[in-house]
Amino acid sequence: MNNEKILISFPDGSQKFFPKESTLEDMAQFISPSLKKKSVVGKVNGKVFDMKRPIDSDCEIELLPLNSPxxxxxxxxxxxxxxxxxxxxxxxxxxxxxxxxxxxxxxxxxxxxxxxxxxxxxxxxxxxxxxxxxxxxxxxxxxxxxxxxxxxxxxxxxxxxxxxxxxxxxxxxxxxxxxxxxxxxxxxxxxxxxxxxxxxxxxxxxxxxxxxxxxxxxxxxxxxxxxxxxxxxxxxxxxxKKRDHRRLGKQLDLFMFSDEAPGMPFYLANGQIIRNELETFLRNLQDSFNYREVKTPLMMNQRLWEKSGHWNHYKDNMYFSEVDHQHFALKPMNCPGHMLIFKDKLRSYRDLPIRMAEFGQVHRHEFSGSLNGLLRVRSFCQDDAHIFVAPTQIEEEITSVLRLIDDVYRTFGFHYEVELSTRPEKSMGAISLWNQAEGALKEVLKKLGYDFRINEGDGAFYGPKIDIHIKDALNRSHQCATVQLDFQMPEKFDLEYINEQNEKVRPVVIHRAVFGSIDRFLGILIEHFGGAFPTWLAPVQVKVLPVSNDAHKGYTEEVTNRLKQEGIRVEHDDREEKLGYKIREAQMNKIPFILVLGDKEVREGNVNVRSYGEKKTREMTLEAFILSIKHSIENKEIRDTEYS
RNA sequence: GCUUCCAUAGCUCAGUGGUAGAGCACUUCCAUGGUAAGGAAGGGGUCGCCGGUUCAAAUCCGGCUGGAAGCUCCA
The missing domain is CATH 3.30.980.10 (Threonyl-trna Synthetase; Chain A, domain 2)
Incomplete structure (x- = not known):
């Protein structure tokens, strides 16, 4: 020990000299024994230090308790x-x-x-x-x-x-x-x-x-x-665990799996309703953004995949089939098919951008150990689109894609984070092209004011990408939407259009998906909503229950038919069971609305409405109920109960 | 694919070498008029599949298939 002193500053601004080589423990002890007891670690000039590590120069210190971060x-x-x-x-x-x-x-x-x-x-x-x-x-x-x-x-x-x-x-x-x-x-x-x-x-x-x-x-x-x-x-x-989509999928009869097709979901009637709703929703929205929907074959000649470069990068994950001495592959992506459509006729700059969308079923042979319910499967439906643009249109088009994505996610109440992924090790094409592409994406994100993170080396092999990560109700993060810039595919397929000067030039391709995989997105939605879907997605939207089958069957049938006519997914439970039993079952199936109809309702032409998760009921006219539920469906309202 | 664990009735699970069980669901009968389970009886399993050890295997051993948690991978 020497006699040298060091000057220690405390968070409250006070200062004091301690012998050199003093420790945080010594300083805590000096202030009070209770502080020494409480403090488990400290910060020295902002760096976390052990309590017993000697300090040899002037500094600012802060003592931290066990329950500090x-x-x-x-x-x-x-x-x-x-x-x-x-x-x-x-x-x-x-x-x-x-x-x-x-x-x-x-x-x-x-x-x-x-x-x-x-x-x-x-x-x-x-x-x-x-x-x-x-x-x-x-x-x-x-x-x-x-x-x-x-x-x-x-x-x-x-x-x-x-x-x-x-x-x-x-x-x-x-x-x-x-x-x-x-x-x-x-x-x-x-x-x-x-x-x-x-x-x-x-x-x-x-x-x-x-x-x-x-x-x-x-x-x-x-x-x-x-x-x-x-x-x-x-x-x-x-x-x-209670929200686990695999458990809820079984409980709510949404989907199933079979040993006969590991990693490939079977959608049951209830689950298919939700998928169809999701597809219709996006299809309509894409219409308004001037997309045109196409459909390409599930299986194409192996040549095509060799040409696209997928063979080299991806053959271990592809499914193959040989018929008539021809080698075919199940498509792992939709892009090559879309490239063929683009090439099918001569394109003019006047046609661009061409926004080609497809709900395309793709097959990818994932490792058995990575399969996970709907979140990781071997066959899934991508809400894919390829946008063919002139280089000058890149920024505008990416902006519009990001707007579309924002529209979709807001509908589900998802907050999201944006990430830019750059050139990976195993990449195709010239580095200068990569740098140009990465620069273009950065520019758009900056202009739109997104606060984005850069993920070095995580891009696709053919181009950099913007990934969107949504946060679910349990604050877990999921990557769904992706926007990828591609200079490679047009090169590989020798894509051309005629520009203003009557010259043949190369378009740029933007790949994008919003849900990413409809299957995976459904899995995420199931967990996000805990199975209690917003009315517009719910497989059954209304359950109609008579107080007594004998006395009220006529009226419940009338109400059920009326709701059906209005396009509402409604079921009439006329089993010989107690009312309480039927209500319990409807609640366990997380059906948004239960209508209980007895003498009172028949007399007044009303319905008694009980919303999912609530004990209180409301009495209203059938017409008022129809108006209100249709409003909720049309506006894709999110019930607030699913956040509870 | 790798490591570990798991597989029993439609579902959730109990059953540690000696003749397969529970709850829910299902079927039938009885009861049944107001917001989360009315009662009784009954049917239902080649204990994932194949092989081995043993007088005897749901149970022990090996392989296969499928699943789970991670690792790896994810255009």
């Missing part, structure tokens, strides 16, 4: 060390990979001969709790590369990580009890501050995310600053 992150990080320590204690010979924090928790990748199963998680958790109870102080140490290599000489994965650390960077290790880990930190001062955690899952994960590498066992956990938040987490998980 930084505190929680550091706590999760410490939790993952405790996990690794527990696994080492229990399984002996274990090599550690990486153990980062993720949303709500953490994981650690471990390499061990022993197979860790979900059942082992309980045992590991117990050991973790023991380590927490042991209240092990956590110590940070700066070491040299050489020292570190000695420490981790028996840890091949750690050595690999260590050798990737640039020479100018400090190498730090963290110790708690017998456990040492290579780690950037920071960490909590002691293991007992990890309060509320649970291990959730175990799965395989490739070392360094590369499928050529060894597969490690990844143990997942969640951790929060209080037991209450942990409980809340599991509660929300339960809620999400």
């Amino acid at each position: 930084e505190g929680i992150e550091v706590m999760r990080h410490t939790a993952t060390h405790i996990l690794a320590q527990a696994v080492k204690r229990l399984f002996g010979k274990v090599n550690l990979g990486i153990g980062p924090i993720i949303e709500s928790g953490f994981y650690y990748d471990v390499d061990t001969d022993q197979n860790i199963t979900k059942g082992d998680l309980v045992t590991i958790e117990k050991e973790m709790n023991r380590i927490v109870a042991e209240n092990l102080p956590i110590q940070r140490e700066v070491v040299s590369q050489d020292e570190a290599e000695k420490i981790f000489s028996k840890d091949p994965l750690k050595l690999e990580l260590l050798r990737k650390i640039p020479a100018e960077e400090e190498v730090t290790i963290y110790k708690q009890g017998e456990f040492i880990d290579l780690c950037r930190g920071p960490h909590l001062p002691s293991t007992h501050l990890v309060k509320a955690f649970a291990l959730t899952n175990v799965s395989g994960a490739y070392w360094q995310g590369n499928s050529d590498n060894k597969m490690l066992q990844r143990i997942y956990g969640v951790a929060f600053s209080s037991k209450k938040e942990l409980d809340q987490y599991f509660y929300l998980l339960e809620e999400a």
Whole structure:
């Protein structure tokens, strides 16, 4: 210890000298013992520091409690060390990979001969709790590369990580009890501050995310600053499970799957109604944006795919068939078909832009392990369109596409984020063209005032793209719409139009989809609305129930027929069952409106209306009900109950 | 495709080597007039498929198919 002093500034503006090499813990202690007790980590000039890390120069500090965002992150990080320590204690010979924090928790990748199963998680958790109870102080140490290599000489994965650390960077290790880990930190001062955690899952994960590498066992956990938040987490998980589109799809008879066609959905009558509504909605909107709808074959000669470049980039994911010694492929995309339509006749600049839309069924052979209900399938319907434009029309046309997308998403109440994806490694065409295309997209987004994120290297192989991510009712993000610029396809297919100077020139193609996949979009809608669809989408919009079949059958039939005439999807439940039974069933089927008709309604020519999710009923004339429900359907009103 | 787990009645699930169970749904009968389940009886399963171990397999082992959570991939 020397006598040098450093000047420390606190958040309230006050300042004080401390001996050099003082720690945040010392400073907290100075202010008050209770602050020291509460603080688990701190910020030094905005950077998160361990409580016990010596400070050697003047700075601004801020002390943070466990329930601060930084505190929680550091706590999760410490939790993952405790996990690794527990696994080492229990399984002996274990090599550690990486153990980062993720949303709500953490994981650690471990390499061990022993197979860790979900059942082992309980045992590991117990050991973790023991380590927490042991209240092990956590110590940070700066070491040299050489020292570190000695420490981790028996840890091949750690050595690999260590050798990737640039020479100018400090190498730090963290110790708690017998456990040492290579780690950037920071960490909590002691293991007992990890309060509320649970291990959730175990799965395989490739070392360094590369499928050529060894597969490690990844143990997942969640951790929060209080037991209450942990409980809340599991509660929300339960809620999400209740909304799972696979479960609701079964419960509401929307769709099914069969072993005879893995990854390919069968739509039941109820689900097909919703799909048709979605299609009709977009078809009408596209009409107003001057699109023309086409239909191309499901299967085309393999030659076409070789020509388009899909063969090279995508053949492993395509389905093939051989008939009459000819090789055919099921289309994985609609674009080549649309290119053929464009080429079918001579085009003039006066024809542009040509907006060619198709609800096209595509087949893609996805890995069996990635299939997931309607969200990830092997056959789906794209609301695809290809817009052929002159280069000068790009900006205007993209602007109009983004307007269309906005119209659609607003209808469902989706907020969305915009992302620009640039040239991937496996790309086609000249880099200068790519740069030009990326520049054009950026320009439009800026002009429209979108706050967009750039996703380097995530573009399609033929061009950069704008992806739209929607946020659902549980605040989960889904990529749906995409707008892609393509200079390659026109080149490959030698597309031309005649310009003002009577010269043959190349058009540019804009690919775009709004729902993306109707199947996937339906899956997202099911979860977003929890199965309680807005009236315009609901498979059954009104259920008509007589108080007594004997006395009110005539009137319920009359009302049902009247609603049918008005184009409303209505069902009449005249089974010999109690009224309460029928109401329960209608509610469980999440039908927007129940009409109960008895003596009173017959006498007054009224209907008694109960909306989904509500206990209260309203009495009104049949005509008033028709007017109101038709208004709701025409305006595609969103019921507010689905956000509750 | 890879790792781990799972597959029992239409659905949700119980059943750890000795003759297949529950609730809901379904069928029949009885009852039945006002906003979330009226009562009784009955039918229904080659325990995903194929093979092995065993006197005996839903149960143990192997393969296949399908599913789940991740990883990888996603034009």
